[in-house]
Amino acid sequence: MSEKKRIYLQPMPVRIWHWINALGIITLIVTGAQIRFPESVAVFQSYRSAIEVHNVAGVIVSVSFSFWFFYYKMVRNTLDKLYMPDEEDLKHGLLRQLLYYCFWYFLGRPSPYHATPEQKFNPMQKSAYLAVMFVLMPLVGLTGILLLNVTPLRVLILMWGGIKVIVALHFLLACSLIAFLCTHVYLATLGNYIKPMLIGWEDVEEHEEQQAGVAATTPAYRPVRHYPEYAKMQQEQRQG
Amino acid sequence: MTDNQLKDAPLAKEGYVNYIQRLITKVSMMGWGTLCALAPNPAWGFSYGEQSGANEACLACHGDAKEVPRFAFVDHQLFGQTTHARIGCVACHGEVSEKHPDGGQVPRAECSDCHVEVAGEYAKGLHAAKTGCNGCHNPHLVQSPKELSGQEINQICSGCHNALEMTATHGQWLPQSELHLRMLPCITCHTGARNYFISMYIVKSSDDSRFGRQVVAGYSELKQLAGGREVVSLIDANADDYVSVEELRLFNRTQKSLRLHGMMTPATASHKFEILDNRRNCTFCHTSGPGVMQTSFIAVPEKDGSFKRVPVEKGAVLDALYVAPDFYMMGSTKNQALNNIGLAIICCGLVMPVGHGFVRFLTRKNRKRKEH
Numbered sequence: 369m370s371e372k373k374r375i376y377l378q379p380m381p382v383r384i385w386h387w388i389n390a391l392g393i394i395t396l397i398v399t400g401a402q403i404r405f406p407e408s409v410a411v412f413q414s415y416r417s418a419i420e421v422h423n424v425a426g427v428i429v430s431v432s433f434s435f436w437f438f439y440y441k442m443v444r445n446t447l448d449k450l451y452m453p454d455e456e457d458l459k460h461g462l463l464r465q466l467l468y469y470c471f472w473y474f475l476g477r478p479s480p481y482h483a484t485p486e487q488k489f490n491p492m493q494k495s496a497y498l499a500v501m502f503v504l505m506p507l508v509g510l511t512g513i514l515l516l517n518v519t520p521l522r523v524l525i526l527m528w529g530g531i532k533v534i535v536a537l538h539f540l541l542a543c544s545l546i547a548f549l550c551t552h553v554y555l556a557t558l559g560n561y562i563k564p565m566l567i568g569w570e571d572v573e574e575h576e577e578q579q580a581g582v583a584a585t586t587p588a589y590r591p592v593r594h595y596p597e598y599a600k601m602q603q604e605q606r607q608g
Numbered sequence: 609m610t611d612n613q614l615k616d617a618p619l620a621k622e623g624y625v626n627y628i629q630r631l632i633t634k635v636s637m638m639g640w641g642t643l644c645a646l647a648p649n650p651a652w653g654f655s656y657g658e659q660s661g662a663n664e665a666c667l668a669c670h671g672d673a674k675e676v677p678r679f680a681f682v683d684h685q686l687f688g689q690t691t692h693a694r695i696g697c698v699a700c701h702g703e704v705s706e707k708h709p710d711g712g713q714v715p716r717a718e719c720s721d722c723h724v725e726v727a728g729e730y731a732k733g734l735h736a737a738k739t740g741c742n743g744c745h746n747p748h749l750v751q752s753p754k755e756l757s758g759q760e761i762n763q764i765c766s767g768c769h770n771a772l773e774m775t776a777t778h779g780q781w782l783p784q785s786e787l788h789l790r791m792l793p794c795i796t797c798h799t800g801a802r803n804y805f806i807s808m809y810i811v812k813s814s815d816d817s818r819f820g821r822q823v824v825a826g827y828s829e830l831k832q833l834a835g836g837r838e839v840v841s842l843i844d845a846n847a848d849d850y851v852s853v854e855e856l857r858l859f860n861r862t863q864k865s866l867r868l869h870g871m872m873t874p875a876t877a878s879h880k881f882e883i884l885d886n887r888r889n890c891t892f893c894h895t896s897g898p899g900v901m902q903t904s905f906i907a908v909p910e911k912d913g914s915f916k917r918v919p920v921e922k923g924a925v926l927d928a929l930y931v932a933p934d935f936y937m938m939g940s941t942k943n944q945a946l947n948n949i950g951l952a953i954i955c956c957g958l959v960m961p962v963g964h965g966f967v968r969f970l971t972r973k974n975r976k977r978k979e980h
Contacts, residue, residue, distance in 0.1 A: 403938055403939060404938075404939065404942055405939075405942075406891055406894060406895045406939045407895055407939075414889065414890070414891075415889070415890040415891045415894055415895070415939070416783065416889075416890050419783055419890070419938075420783070423783075469964070473968070473975075474967055474968065474971040474974060475971070475974055476971075476974040476975040518784060518787050519784070519786045519787045519790070523819045526818060526819050527819070529929070529930075529933060530867075530929075530930075530933025530934050531933070531934055531935075531936045532927075532928065532929050532930075532932070532933045532934070532935075532936055533929055533933065535936055536928055536929060536943075536946055539946060539950055540946070540949060540950060540953065542950075543949075543950035543951075543953040543954050544953050544957075546953075546954050546957060547953050547954050547955075547956050547957020547958075548957060549957070550954075550957040550958050550960070550961050551957055551960040551961065553961075554960055554961035554964070554965065555960070
């Protein structure tokens with residue numbers, strides 16, 4: 369037996385940060401495209417406006433990124449737990465999640481992972497966010513800050529090998545973020561990810577085993593055959 | 609016949625009289641020139657009519673800072689490299705009195721006597737009301753734009769226009785104004801030109817480190833770095849007076865304290881200084897595209913203080929990373945290979961939505977059945 373339960377998955381600061389980021393990054397992509405390809409992209413009437421909006425959006429996203437880091441690391445103290453894949457994730461979780469996305473999902477099997485406030489991300493999400501939030505975002509921000517202050521930060525630019533290196537990095541990292549964004553938006557439609565990011569709460573089905581404390585001792589990424597929903601489904605199939 | 613009498617003469621006779629006067633003047637100048645050349649005393653050469661070896665004779669005194677007042681001093685070496693040295697001192701200071709130096713005024717020719725077109729152009733510009741030719745050009749030091757590095761063109765302007773003030777004034781509308789003013793000749797925006805090219809010049813860290821303040825490298829220090837060979841050999845390894853992309857890569861990899869700065873420079877220098885509204889539109893330069901970026905030169909310093917332009921392989925500044933690592937103009941110097949890599953990365957990001965989404969659509973019945 370199972371009953372509906374509401375869990376508070378995305379706290380308010382995280383949701384504000386997420387949507388500021390979303391708006392900021394889309395603005396950065398559009399203005400960035402006009403800055404690099406002014407002959408073919410003309411969203412803003414003048415090139416200068418595109419540069420100014422790009423600079424402002426860049427600063428907002430960088431500050432927002434710093435707040436995100438500060439909030440999870442200092443206030444919630446859950447940064448490492450949420451974003452660092454553990455041994456179980458690397459051994460089984462990643463493969464299981466990959467198999468789910470590539471095969472089981474198409475066969476209509478349930479996800480091997482259910483989000484909890486303490487374990488919000490599945491192993492693949494963790495790995496992707498680790499790369500995005502700890503490598504891509506800081507690097508794209510740093511190269512952007514260098515390009516925004518070419519004269520004052522001249523020595524730093526020389527240390528990186530010249531302005532062309534910085535520009536190439538900024539451009540390729542931005543392309544990687546666009547690639548991530550496409551996957552991110554698509555995967556959000558595969559599970560119940562959009563609603564919690566809007567209102568914070570998610571309705572989840574709580575099973576008897578979980579209520580009895582089984583879930584607390586079971587790893588979050590256990591094999592799908594051990595998952596209560598799957599067992600129930602198989603039982604129904606046998607009965608059917 | 610005096611000048612006044614000439615003015616009063618009938619117009620029909622004027623051309624004929626002028627012709628006679630010019631002939632007499634020329635013959636007398638030639639006579640004086642021959643006499644001066646034969647003269648045993650070189651100091652005598654200052655006098656009127658000197659033509660043969662006149663520069664040397666004048667510079668015997670005027671090339672010595674102790675002999676003449678500061679305003680009359682002419683640097684022997686720097687004057688020697690100017691086009692004006694070829695036409696000689698007397699071409700401009702023709703009617704020096706026989707008793708010179710007697711404290712009298714030495715006649716000076718008007719620049720417009722020869723530079724008629726330039727004078728006409730200049731008169732239409734903003735500077736005409738402010739200063740004359742020698743406000744910017746010292747006729748004893750003047751060089752053609754081809755013999756200057758981009759940064760030196762701006763040094764002429766900075767004689768009147770204070771760099772800090774200009775940075776602040778331009779900063780009211782121009783993003784990163786300090787960078788723009790440092791990396792562009794003023795004439796790129798303040799004169800009109802039909803075409804542009806990229807002028808590169810060698811800068812050197814003032815403290816020999818990689819990260820020191822960068823100043824235009826001089827002939828002697830570059831000659832020393834080249835191990836006594838020609839300065840151009842630092843870049844043009846095969847000495848064919850043409851710099852290839854490979855030679856530029858090698859230069860940037862091996863020279864730690866030397867770097868190349870580039871400036872978008874007008875192909876022809878106009879003297880009509882103006883504030884052009886289309887230059888306030890960033891796209892004038894930043895959408896100039898790969899067309900303008902095709903042609904570039906390196907200004908290599910010469911022994912006489914001038915610069916020699918060495919042509920560079922077409923499109924070299926558009927290279928992704930190490931051919932011109934310090935030259936980048938947003939929107940114009942984008943590298944096509946990098947664009948393709950960027951597109952490939954974005955396409956990788958579309959694999960999931962497109963590929964997975966397609967199979968998801970085909971298998972939608974499986975999930976509906978399970979739900980029921």
